[in-house]
Amino acid sequence: xxxxxxxxxxxxxxxxxxxxxxxxxxxxxxxxxxxxxxxxxxxxxxxxxxxxxxxxxxxxxxxxxxxxxxxxxxxxxxxxxxxxxxxxxxxxxxxxxxxxxxxxxxxxxxxxxxxxxxxxxxxxxxxxxxxxxxxxxxxxxxxxxxxxxxxxxxxxxxxxxxxxxxxxxxxxxxxxxxxxxxxxxxxxxxxxxxxxxxxxxxxxxxxxxxxxxxxxxxxxxxxxxxxxxxxxxxxxxxxxxxxxxxxxxxxxxxxxxxxxxxxxxxxxxxxxxxxxxxxxxxxxxxxxxxxxxxxxxxxxxxxxxxxxxxxxxxxxxxxxxxxxxxxxxxxxxxxxxxxxxxxxxxxxxxxxxxxxxxxxxxxxxxxxxxxxxxxxxxxxxxxxxxxxxxxxxxxxxxxxxxxxxxxxxxxxxxxxxxxxxxxxxxxxxxxxxxxxxxxxxxxxxxxxxxxxxxxxxxxxxxxxxxxxxxxxxxxxxxxxxxxxxxxxxxxxxxxxxxxxxxxxxxxxxxxxxxxxxxxxxxxxxxxxxxxxxxxxxxxxxxxxxxxxxxxxxxxxxxxxxxxxxxxxxxxxxxxxxxxxxxxxxxxxxxxxxxxxxxxxxxxxxxxxxxxxxxxxxxxxxxxxxxxxxxxxxxxxxxxxxxxxxxxxxxxxxxxxxxxxxxxxxxxxxxxxxxxxxxxxxxxxxxxxxxxxxxxxxxxxxxxxxxxxxxxxxxxxxxxxxxxxxxxxxxxxxxxxxxxxxxxxxxxxxxxxxxxxxxxxxxxxxxxxxxxxxxxxxxxxxxxxxxxxxxxxxxxxxxxxxxxxxxxxxxxxxxxxxxxxxxxx
Numbered sequence: 004x005x006x007x008x009x010x011x012x013x014x015x016x017x018x019x020x021x022x023x024x025x026x027x028x029x030x031x032x033x034x035x036x037x038x039x040x041x042x043x044x045x046x047x048x049x050x051x052x053x054x055x056x057x058x059x060x061x062x063x064x065x066x067x068x069x070x071x072x073x074x075x076x077x078x079x080x081x082x083x084x085x086x087x088x089x090x091x092x093x094x095x096x097x098x099x100x101x102x103x104x105x106x107x108x109x110x111x112x113x114x115x116x117x118x119x120x121x122x123x124x125x126x127x128x129x130x131x132x133x134x135x136x137x138x139x140x141x142x143x144x145x146x147x148x149x150x151x152x153x154x155x156x157x158x159x160x161x162x163x164x165x166x167x168x169x170x171x172x173x174x175x176x177x178x179x180x181x182x183x184x185x186x187x188x189x190x191x192x193x194x195x196x197x198x199x200x201x202x203x204x205x206x207x208x209x210x211x212x213x214x215x216x217x218x219x220x221x222x223x224x225x226x227x228x229x230x231x232x233x234x235x236x237x238x239x240x241x242x243x244x245x246x247x248x249x250x251x252x253x254x255x256x257x258x259x260x261x262x263x264x265x266x267x268x269x270x271x272x273x274x275x276x277x278x279x280x281x282x283x284x285x286x287x288x289x290x291x292x293x294x295x296x297x298x299x300x301x302x303x304x305x306x307x308x309x310x311x312x313x314x315x316x317x318x319x320x321x322x323x324x325x326x327x328x329x330x331x332x333x334x335x336x337x338x339x340x341x342x343x344x345x346x347x348x349x350x351x352x353x354x355x356x357x358x359x360x361x362x363x364x365x366x367x368x369x370x371x372x373x374x375x376x377x378x379x380x381x382x383x384x385x386x387x388x389x390x391x392x393x394x395x396x397x398x399x400x401x402x403x404x405x406x407x408x409x410x411x412x413x414x415x416x417x418x419x420x421x422x423x424x425x426x427x428x429x430x431x432x433x434x435x436x437x438x439x440x441x442x443x444x445x446x447x448x449x450x451x452x453x454x455x456x457x458x459x460x461x462x463x464x465x466x467x468x469x470x471x472x473x474x475x476x477x478x479x480x481x482x483x484x485x486x487x488x489x490x491x492x493x494x495x496x497x498x499x500x501x502x503x504x505x506x507x508x509x510x511x512x513x514x515x516x517x518x519x520x521x522x523x524x525x526x527x528x529x530x531x532x533x534x535x536x537x538x539x540x541x542x543x544x545x546x547x548x549x550x551x552x553x554x555x556x557x558x559x560x561x562x563x564x565x566x567x568x569x570x571x572x573x574x575x576x577x578x579x580x581x582x583x584x585x586x587x588x589x590x591x592x593x594x595x596x597x598x599x600x601x602x603x604x605x606x607x608x609x610x611x612x613x614x615x616x617x618x619x620x621x622x623x624x625x626x627x628x629x630x631x632x633x634x635x636x637x638x639x640x641x642x643x644x645x646x647x648x649x650x651x652x653x654x655x656x657x658x659x660x661x662x663x664x665x666x667x668x669x670x671x672x673x674x675x676x677x678x679x680x681x682x683x684x685x686x687x688x689x690x691x692x693x694x695x696x697x698x699x700x701x702x703x704x705x706x707x708x709x710x711x712x713x714x715x716x717x718x719x720x721x722x723x724x725x726x727x728x729x730x731x732x733x734x735x736x737x738x739x740x741x742x743x744x745x746x747x748x749x750x751x752x753x754x755x756x757x758x759x760x761x762x763x764x765x766x767x768x769x770x771x772x773x774x775x776x777x778x779x780x781x782x783x784x785x786x787x788x789x790x791x792x793x794x795x796x797x798x799x800x801x802x803x804x805x806x807x808x809x810x811x812x813x814x815x816x817x818x819x820x821x822x823x824x825x826x827x
């Protein structure tokens with residue numbers, strides 16, 4: 004051997020700390036083989052084995068030369084990426100989410116990375132090279148054997164699909180035992196580019212003389228000539244023309260194209276294309292800001308000189324979107340990136356269309372209704388900086404921004420910015436503010452009804468505050484009226500769920516060819532079925548809630564776990580046929596309304612009617628194009644939608660909001676009612692709002708009618724101060740779950756008393772939450788109410804240590820504990 008001793012001395016062993024997409028308390032360290040040392044880098048994905056047989060892709064977080072102390076480091080198997088898919092700033096951001104929201108880094112990775120980038124370990128079955136002489140196979144084993152003969156490999160998931168059964172392991176094991184197949188653990192990259200067929204003219208015909216001869220040759224084949232002419236028209240300077248576009252444009256059909264390909268006049272080639280629509284042409288739309296808006300824009304910029312976060316408090320229809328557009332234009336002029344957060348997909352449809360008009364293909368849209376491949380594509384385009392503006396729901400804060408200059412959080416008060424399950428249970432608005440701090444970017448929080456916390460921060464000079472008190476174009480705020488359901492019922496003026504006032508208003512709007520939006524905050528047909536004889540009500544088998552009747556499916560549904568069963572006509576408890584429907588949802592309103600106004604075209608906007616990616620868009624665009632007269636919806640209709648022809652908003656029952664047992668109920672009710680009211684009369688005429696309620700003299704309803712946010716804020720703040728609720732304290736909820744109610748009772752009491760020993764009176768509970776059993780797990784809740792002056796990080800350390808000690812006790816190992824920081 005001629006190796007010099009120095010060759011070995013120079014070769015240093017590297018170790019990598021990796022983040023696995025699993026909820027692990029500590030990150031693992033792996034060893035890097037010498038041949039991969041030059042390839043590993045922070046943010047790249049590596050393939051590794053974790054546990055006995057499982058193979059995962061993990062992210063390299065840190066490269067070190069120090070081996071782990073307590074275990075022998077395994078080797079990584081391979082490096083997946085040429086370039087990092089996660090930035091160092093993202094790891095910093097993940098660290099903050101992990102420590103602030105008390106979750107594990109693997110939870111954040113699982114939430115952040117699109118599924119297409121989390122490579123899956125799939126067990127792949129292969130035929131053995133040498134098969135035994137005699138094969139004695141059952142029918143099902145024979146099917147697998149024959150498929151493997153044709154396609155060489157098949158995954159266990161595919162076997163399950165092939166045989167139409169879930170449990171295929173015994174059959175697979177039998178084939179392995181008979182030495183017919185082998186199982187290989189293999190990593191499969193889920194992201195596959197979308198390929199489309201493109202046509203290109205053979206280079207030989209790019210010379211004019213050759214092209215002229217070709218025309219002469221094709222004179223006797225008119226269809227082929229048409230295809231050639233269409234190609235020349237479409238190709239111009241691109242060279243490649245999509246095959247389907249060429250067939251459509253020329254009208255010559257597949258046969259002519261095949262003939263040209265066989266003659267080698269055309270070459271057909273598959274090329275990767277974007278799954279995302281690229282038809283966002285750049286329209287030149289010059290809008291003028293009103294004087295009021297110009298003033299507000301100047302104030303926002305002025306506040307940015309001293310403050311990083313500015314709250315833009317503007318009445319509904321004040322034209323906040325136009326201000327955002329101006330701020331975005333300025334931010335990207337210098338080459339930076341902008342994140343525009345919206346509470347949920349309901350909003351993206353309209354605002355995306357509006358903002359696409361200005362920014363064309365510089366804009367990317369990111370939300371959960373995109374499939375895995377689309378999400379990977381957006382991820383890569385943000386990382387490369389192709390997208391300068393990203394519009395998205397809460398998960399968009401986790402994208403790999405490289406040069407963020409501005410974050411806009413529209414409707415910042417919305418509770419859909421909060422992730423409740425699974426971990427990380429983060430608040431996207433608050434996380435966005437920290438993300439901006441990491442990038443030294445600015446944040447605009449916009450809302451007509453800001454959350455109490457944000458308004459408090461603005462009033463105490465932590466944030467800048469800019470007010471927009473006029474509607475754009477001088478449109479008047481809607482005329483608002485409250486109608487007492489109790490009074491109307493007494494006078495026998497109610498028709499189904501509608502007061503005479505609302506019915507007259509709807510009739511009046513329909514007569515004037517104007518549109519109506521009706522708001523009812525429950526989906527489904529009837530809230531519960533109940534036996535009039537014995538009081539029996541069907542409940543979910545997995546959760547402690549009544550089932551909701553949906554007429555469209557004819558079934559009873561649980562809105563917590565998705566369980567459903569057939570509806571009942573006869574009470575299973577006493578045999579009575581007097582089963583009544585109590586309560587009502589959007590489905591019931593739709594049916595009743597179609598009886599009262601048979602000629603009206605009615606649509607429904609709720610979770611049931613918008614399950615598909617474009618379902619929401621379809622309903623909204625139909626309503627915008629006046630294909631429907633009345634839109635009935637849950638809170639989705641309250642959020643930022645802008646219809647020029649809507650003159651009437653009806654709130655079917657305001658009491659369901661006000662009577663919710665939560666310290667935020669009044670604040671949320673005000674926000675929702677004010678947002679719903681803001682949809683009326685948004686162009687050149689004054690709209691009308693009709694609120695039906697039993698508690699028609701409730702202070703919140705009066706404040707909505709008077710558009711008096713300041714008074715609502717003052718009243719609520721005083722109440723919060725008295726009872727020490729946020730913003731005067733911080734809340735942490737600990738949900739304790741177990742399938743056995745007795746075990747849970749002992750566990751929750753033990754954990755609460757352990758915490759009380761350390762944190763004293765700050766610990767409240769354990770109590771039963773509103774829904775005390777979900778998916779067969781009983782739930783108890785412990786609440787920590789921590790004063791603002793306390794050292795929050797110390798409290799969190801005590802909490803984490805106490806829960807770890809609690810979970811390590813033998814009798815409580817099966818108890819699930821979930822921590823929710825800022826649970827609102």
